[in-house]
Structures are given as structure tokens and as C-alpha cells.
Amino acid sequence: MGAGSTVHKATPLSRRTARWFDARLGAASFARKALDKVFPDHWSFLLGELALWSLIIVLATGVYLTFFFDASTEEVVYQGSYVPLQGVEMTKAYASALDLSFDVRAGLMMRQIHHWAANVYLATTVVHLMRIYFTGAFRRPRELNWLIGVAMLILSIVNGFVGYSLLDDQLSGTGLRIAYNIAISVPVGGTWLASLFFGGDFPGPDLIERLFVIHILLLPAVIVALVGAHLALVARQRHTQFPGPGRSERNVVGERVWPTFAAKGLAVFLLTTAILSALGGLAQINPVWLYGPYRPAEVSSASQPDWYMGWLDGALRLWPGWEIRAFGFELPTPFYPSVLLPGVTFTLLALWPFLEARFTKDRREHNLLDRPRSRPLRTAFGMSTLAFYTVLFFAGASDVLAATFQTSVNGLFRTFRILLLVAPPVAGFVTYRLCREMVRRDRPGASAEATAVAPAAPDDGAARRREVAPEDAPEHDPASTAGVARR
Amino acid sequence: MKSATRLLLLVPVVLGLGAALVVAVSTGATAAAAPEGDDELGYVVDLEDLDDPGNVAAGEALFRLGCVSCHGPGGVGTPTGPSLVNAGAASAHFYLTTGRMPHHGSPQEQAARKPPVYSPEEIEDLVAYVASLGDGLPIPEVDLGTGHLQEGGDLYRAHCAACHSAAGAGGALSFGQNAPSLEEATPVQIYEAMLIGPGQMPAFGAFTEEEINSIVAYIGELQRLNDPGGMSLGRLGPIPEGFVAIVIGTGGAILAAFLVGRRVHDADEAGQEPTSDREAGR
Numbered sequence: 001m002g003a004g005s006t007v008h009k010a011t012p013l014s015r016r017t018a019r020w021f022d023a024r025l026g027a028a029s030f031a032r033k034a035l036d037k038v039f040p041d042h043w044s045f046l047l048g049e050l051a052l053w054s055l056i057i058v059l060a061t062g063v064y065l066t067f068f069f070d071a072s073t074e075e076v077v078y079q080g081s082y083v084p085l086q087g088v089e090m091t092k093a094y095a096s097a098l099d100l101s102f103d104v105r106a107g108l109m110m111r112q113i114h115h116w117a118a119n120v121y122l123a124t125t126v127v128h129l130m131r132i133y134f135t136g137a138f139r140r141p142r143e144l145n146w147l148i149g150v151a152m153l154i155l156s157i158v159n160g161f162v163g164y165s166l167l168d169d170q171l172s173g174t175g176l177r178i179a180y181n182i183a184i185s186v187p188v189g190g191t192w193l194a195s196l197f198f199g200g201d202f203p204g205p206d207l208i209e210r211l212f213v214i215h216i217l218l219l220p221a222v223i224v225a226l227v228g229a230h231l232a233l234v235a236r237q238r239h240t241q242f243p244g245p246g247r248s249e250r251n252v253v254g255e256r257v258w259p260t261f262a263a264k265g266l267a268v269f270l271l272t273t274a275i276l277s278a279l280g281g282l283a284q285i286n287p288v289w290l291y292g293p294y295r296p297a298e299v300s301s302a303s304q305p306d307w308y309m310g311w312l313d314g315a316l317r318l319w320p321g322w323e324i325r326a327f328g329f330e331l332p333t334p335f336y337p338s339v340l341l342p343g344v345t346f347t348l349l350a351l352w353p354f355l356e357a358r359f360t361k362d363r364r365e366h367n368l369l370d371r372p373r374s375r376p377l378r379t380a381f382g383m384s385t386l387a388f389y390t391v392l393f394f395a396g397a398s399d400v401l402a403a404t405f406q407t408s409v410n411g412l413f414r415t416f417r418i419l420l421l422v423a424p425p426v427a428g429f430v431t432y433r434l435c436r437e438m439v440r441r442d443r444p445g446a447s448a449e450a451t452a453v454a455p456a457a458p459d460d461g462a463a464r465r466r467e468v469a470p471e472d473a474p475e476h477d478p479a480s481t482a483g484v485a486r487r
Numbered sequence: 488m489k490s491a492t493r494l495l496l497l498v499p500v501v502l503g504l505g506a507a508l509v510v511a512v513s514t515g516a517t518a519a520a521a522p523e524g525d526d527e528l529g530y531v532v533d534l535e536d537l538d539d540p541g542n543v544a545a546g547e548a549l550f551r552l553g554c555v556s557c558h559g560p561g562g563v564g565t566p567t568g569p570s571l572v573n574a575g576a577a578s579a580h581f582y583l584t585t586g587r588m589p590h591h592g593s594p595q596e597q598a599a600r601k602p603p604v605y606s607p608e609e610i611e612d613l614v615a616y617v618a619s620l621g622d623g624l625p626i627p628e629v630d631l632g633t634g635h636l637q638e639g640g641d642l643y644r645a646h647c648a649a650c651h652s653a654a655g656a657g658g659a660l661s662f663g664q665n666a667p668s669l670e671e672a673t674p675v676q677i678y679e680a681m682l683i684g685p686g687q688m689p690a691f692g693a694f695t696e697e698e699i700n701s702i703v704a705y706i707g708e709l710q711r712l713n714d715p716g717g718m719s720l721g722r723l724g725p726i727p728e729g730f731v732a733i734v735i736g737t738g739g740a741i742l743a744a745f746l747v748g749r750r751v752h753d754a755d756e757a758g759q760e761p762t763s764d765r766e767a768g769r
């Protein structure tokens with residue numbers, strides 16, 4: 001092969017191909033830079049990746065499902081191979097979901113992986129959010145990425161709900177009816193909003209088609225674009241890192257993308273895929289054939305939303321039945337738990353970086369992370385917020401909990417109402433004390449400000465200059481896959 | 488490169504362990520209920536023998552021992568147990584074969600299904616005795632042949648799913664009561680439950696025989712149906728699904744990230760990072 005080559009002895013084809021492209025695109029320097037990028041090596045920085053990989057699995061399986069799903073409310077008589085529903089009238093949407101489950105090769109497997117992956121995607125996103133929050137990674141200059149994150153979270157929750165509402169089985173219809181009632185509970189624009197989203201009264205004839213476009217095109221496109229922006233910002237602003245020897249506000253110490261970090265990413269991707277496939281193949285999720293076609297007059301017990309909406313369901317259950325008239329508008333009961341609560345939740349979440357900056361008067365740039373214990377107030381507030389939503393989440397499961405553990409639902413409601421008021425302050429207080437105690441033990445006599453391992457306080461100008469030294473080291477050190485990079 | 492190779496080697500190991508774990512868990516969860524010999528409909532007793540005076544007398548003796556304390560002499564009722572005068576064979580048969588009677592605890596407490604206390608002969612005697620007290624409904628004759636599976640499904644979802652859940656897994660009612668899972672109910676018990684309406688359940692006496700048989704057939708199908716998707720998770724819907732997604736799915740993924748993220752870190756610190764094989768990496 002290399003007989004006539006003028007370059008050295010034999011040049012592998014791959015390298016020649018690479019050179020061909022490089023001569024035309026000049027990609028090598030970009031690729032070299034990208035591959036040499038330094039990524040800090042704390043395992044918690046892989047949490048965002050977990051969300052990314054699950055999202056990719058969601059998208060891949062979703063594409064397969066769209067080949068077979070028929071988003072139509074046209075009535076048909078089911079003729080597929082699931083015997084208990086043969087001859088039953090249903091919409092094409094539900095019939096095609098049954099076909100996917102029983103008559104399409106690997107259809108059930110794909111449906112299940114898609115659903116499990118969606119649930120895991122949202123859970124890993126929330127865990128990633130907690131990592132960002134508790135380490136203070138959202139502080140300047142990363143407020144923008146935090147906002148993008150919140151937007152992705154909200155859109156993903158909505159897309160998940162729309163997704164399992166498409167199938168037009170009894171459970172999804174029940175969820176949609178609740179969503180419809182919530183929409184019309186919004187004062188002033190509510191009815192208009194509902195008819196826009198639902199295409200007239202519920203259940204309208206265009207509903208499924210409309211939801212389908214939202215679910216497979218509109219929201220995924222926006223989410224994917226946001227993910228791109230999110231990652232571009234991480235690359236551009238460079239990753240934060242925990243304080244440690246040789247690490248400063250102005251460098252990044254860690255591993256180069258190639259080969260170490262890439263191998264890690266691949267390993268995490270493969271493992272995530274393995275877990276999701278195992279769940280999809282071995283654990284049943286959303287068995288729509290058991291739920292039957294949607295009939296507006298019917299309802300089944302144990303009708304719950306998926307977990308990421310569970311806290312809203314819990315709030316709806318715990319909220320006392322108040323109807324308040326104010327300023328000539330009637331605010332129906334669902335308004336508070338289902339409109340006001342998520343509105344306040346996501347507004348506060350989005351504004352958090354700015355609220356905290358105002359509260360602490362700290363508007364400096366931060367590339368070094370906090371250990372959660374060194375910010376006891378923030379950590380305590382985070383834990384008490386988590387406690388609040390966890391109680392709501394369990395309240396959403398109350399009827400299944402009551403039936404499973406043979407207790408009274410009414411008793412559970414009472415318990416959860418009390419817990420909702422008691423658990424957050426207790427969790428906050430305990431966390432605060434624990435943080436203070438841990439800091440005290442880390443370094444007797446040190447202030448909460450300093451972290452245990454950092455050799456220099458961030459404000460110490462002289463120390464900072466000393467630590468910047470690694471910048472002068474060659475950025476590309478061929479002797480090592482580990483690296484130090486300047487920001 | 489070496490640490491990266493080591494990482495990649497870790498992948499199949501963890502995959503294998505994970506798969507083995509899930510298989511182990513799922514095979515344990517699919518133990519099916521064994522059929523009860525040739526009495527597939529679950530009669531337990533011999534319907535012909537219920538008028539036998541010898542049985543009625545034997546039943547009265549058993550009743551004096553185990554039932555009078557609550558239902559009173561002759562089954563007239565007391566503050567702790569309702570009158571059985573017109574309860575009939577269907578009711579007695581349902582309550583005894585589902586193990587609900589004899590009741591334990593306070594009268595407000597729901598009588599739960601449990602293994603029957605009495606032998607089939609004793610149940611036959613007690614049913615004969617309760618039936619002799621007045622005129623109640625006889626034990627119905629189930630005829631699955633007249634039932635229609637799909638119609639049964641429609642009726643079931645319209646009339647029973649609100650309490651027992653579409654999948655038949657049961658559900659909570661208010662004040663500590665619950666609609667039980669229909670996993671274990673026999674065809675006769677299902678038929679009887681619809682006739683008598685035990686506890687908080689309404690009676691569905693207005694249904695035709697054909698409709699009742701259809702519902703019985705559908706519930707039988709729910710019981711037999713295996714779960715094509717794998718582990719059933721109790722067929723309890725999004726709540727257990729959410730717990731599995733969070734604990735196993737997300738927990739597993741976090742563990743994976745932790746193990747992968749940890750390894751190289753340790754290798755770095757131990758100074759095992761290989762040198763100068765960058766050319767190979769390019």
C-alpha cells in the first residue's frame with residue numbers, strides 16, 4: 001500500500017484521510033485544541049453527562065417510535081393480537097400504541113426504554129442541578145447557563161407529560177383532563193389558553209395531533225438547541241473545579257479530553273445505555289393495554305402522573321378546597337397548587353443566582369467551587385427546599401402508599417400536611433448545624449470561609465499570583481494526559 | 488492510555504453484573520398462582536349437599552362455636568356483627584371461602600381476605616346453616632361460556648376500575664378502607680361479590696347474567712395475563728415506576744459515574760499515569 005508513497009514508509013489510510021480533510025478545512029488545530037481541553041476530574045462533574053446520555057437514548061428510541069405511532073383521533077376497531085381488546089372501538093392513536101406493544105418488532109422494548117430513559121433523564125437532570133446548586137457553580141460568570149438549565153428542565157417536564165398523554169389510554173386521558181381543568185383555572189386568560197392548547201373543549205378532535213407535533217418536533221428542537229448552547233457555554237467558560245493544590249480561580253487542573261476524559265465519557269455512556277436497556281427489557285412501564293381506551297366518564301384508581309409531575313399532584317391533593325374571589329375574579333381551587341406553586345417554584349429557581357448575589361453582596365467571578373459545608377446557609381436552604389418537594393412527592397403517592405401499607409389515606413394526608421410545614425425547617429436547621437460542625441472539625445479555629453484543602457484563601461492576592469504559575473507551563477504537555485490549562 | 492483501557496475493561500464487567508442482578512430479581516418475581524385442581528371456578532363446596540339436614544345441623548354446631556359471639560344466636564345479629572337471617576348461601580360462601588369470616592377486631596375494621604380458617608367440609612356445613620336461616624341468594628352458577636371477554640373488559644373499566652384499578656391491583660378508599668387486589672379471587676367469588684356487594688362495595692345485581700359472566704371472564708384474563716414488558720412492579724402504575732426510575736435507574740447511573748470518575752482520579756494520585764504515548768493516541 002505504501003509502496004509509492006513519498007512520506008516516510010507506510011502512511012496509514014486513516015492518517016492520509018485526516019490530512020486530506022485538514023488541508024481543506026484546517027480542522028486539525030481545532031480538533032487538537034478540543035482534544036487537549038482540560039476537564040476537572042471530580043466524579044460529580046459527570047452528572048450532567050448522565051442527563052445528556054439519557055437524553056440521547058430518549059431521542060434515539062423516540063425516532064423509532066414515530067415510525068409506527070399514528071397520532072390520530074379517528075375511531076377504529078382494534079384487530080391486533082392483544083385478545084382482550086379485539087373488536088373494541090378506540091382511536092388510531094391508542095390502537096397504534098397497542099400495535100407497537102404487541103405487533104411491531106422490538107416495539108415494546110423501544111417504548112419501555114423510551115419511557116424509562118425519559119424518567120431517568122429528568123431525575124439525572126435534577127441531580128445535576130443539585131450538584132450545581134450545592135457547589136455554587138451557578139455564580140458569576142455562569143448565571144446564563146443556570147438559566148438555560150432551568151429552561152431545559154421546565155421544557156423537559158412539559159415534554160414528558162405531553163409524551164405520555166399521546167397514547168390516548170385511560171391514564172393519559174385522566175391526566176389531560178386534570179391539565180385542562182388547571183388551564184381553565186387560570187384567571188383571565190385561562191379559557192383562551194386551554195382552547196389554544198387543547199383545540200377547543202376537552203377532549204377535542206385535534207388534541208392528539210397537536211400534542212404530537214409539540215412532543216416530537218417543537219419541544220425536542222428547542223431542548224436540543226438549548227443543550228447545544230449549554231455545552232458550548234461550559235466549553236467556553238471552562239469548567240469549574242474544586243479547590244486543591246495547584247488549582248486557582250484562573251486555571252483548570254484535570255484530564256485532557258483525549259484520551260482520558262473521552263474514555264470516561266464513553267464508559268459512562270455505555271453504562272447508562274446498559275442500565276436503561278436493562279430496565280426497558282426487564283421491567284414493565286406504562287402497560288397501556290391494561291388501562292384501556294380513554295372514555296371521558298371513567299377513571300381508574302391509582303391514576304398518577306409520572307414522577308416529575310408527582311409533586312404537583314401531591315400539592316393538588318394536600319391543598320385545602322378554597323375558592324377565593326378577589327378583584328372580581330374567581331380563583332378556583334386548582335389555581336394555587338397547580339399554577340401558583342410551579343410558577344413561584346421555577347421563578348425562584350431561575351432567579352436564584354441573582355438573589356444569592358444580592359443577598360451575599362458577592363458579585364465576583366467564581367471558578368473555584370464551594371464545598372457544600374462551607375456555605376451552611378445555602379446548603380441548609382437547599383436541603384429544606386428538597387424536603388418540601390419530597391413531602392409533596394410522597395403526598396402524590398398517598399393512595400398507593402395507603403393501599404400498599406394498609407393505612408388510611410386520610411391519615412396520610414393529615415401527616416403530609418403537618419410534614420409539609422415541619423420537615424423543611426427541621427431539615428434546614430439540622431443541615432446548618434451539621435455543616436458548621438463539619439467545618440469546625442475540618443480545621444479547628446478556621447472560619448467557615450476557608451476550605452480544608454485550599455492552600456490559599458481566594459482573596460489573598462499574593463497567593464493567587466503564586467498559583468497562577470502553572471499558566472506559564474506549556475499548555476500541551478506531551479508527557480502527560482493530565483493537564484493544566486489557563487482559563 | 489492505560490488507564491483509559493482499564494476503564495473500558497470495567498464496562499463489560501459492570502454490564503455483566505448488572506444483567507445478572509436484574510435477571511435474578513425478575514425470575515424471583517414471576518411465581519404464578521397454581522390452579523386448584525379440577526375446581527377451576529372455586530366452588531370448594533358441593534352445591535347439591537347444601538340442603539342436607541345433616542350438614543345444616545353440623546353447621547349450626549360450628550356456628551355456635553365460632554360465630555354467635557358476633558352474629559348472635561340464630562344469626563339475628565348483635566352490635567358487633569350484622570344479622571345473617573337473609574344473608575344467604577352466596578354471602579356465607581363468599582365470606583367463608585375468602586377467609587373474611589370469622590372476623591377479627593372491631594366491627595368497623597374491614598374484613599380482609601385471608602386463608603380460610605375452615606376446611607371445605609366445614610364451610611359446606613356453615614353455608615348450609617346460614618342458608619337455612621332465611622331466604623338469601625343461592626351460590627351462583629358461573630358460566631364462562633356465555634361471557635364475552637372484550638365486553639367484560641369494557642364493563643370492568645367502567646364499573647370496577649375506579650376502585651380496583653384498571654389492572655386489578657386494588658386501591659385505597661377513604662378512611663383506611665381499601666378495594667383489594669383481584670389477583671386471588673376465584674370466578675365464583677367474583678360473581679358473588681357482584682351480587683352481594685361486600686363491605687363498601689356496591690352490589691351489581693342489576694347486571695344480566697351474561698354481563699356478570701363477561702366481567703368474571705375478563706378478571707380471569709387479567710389474572711392469567713403475563714406481563715410482556717417484564718417485571719410487573721405490582722401493576723401499580725407510575726408510583727412504583729417512578730421509584731424504580733429514581734432508585735435503580737438514576738441510582739445506578741450515578742454509581743456508574745462515581746466508579747468511572749473515581750478510577751482515574753485514584754490512578755492519577757498513585758502516579759500511575761503512563762508517559763509519552765500520545766503518538767499512539769493521535
Ligand code: HEM
Pocket residue numbers: 044045046047048049051052055125128129132137138142145146147148149150152153156227230234238239240241
Ligand atoms: C436538561 C438537561 C441538562 C443537560 C443535558 C445538562 C448537561 C450539562 C453538562 C454535560 C455539563 C458539564 C458537566 C457538569 O458540570 O456536570 C453541564 C454544566 C452545567 N449545567 Fe447542565 N445540563 C442540564 C440541565 C441543567 C439544569 C437544570 C441546570 C440548573 C438549573 C444546569 C446548570 C448547569 C451549569 C451552571 C453548568 C456549569 C457547571 C460548571 O461549570 O461547574 N444544567 N450541564
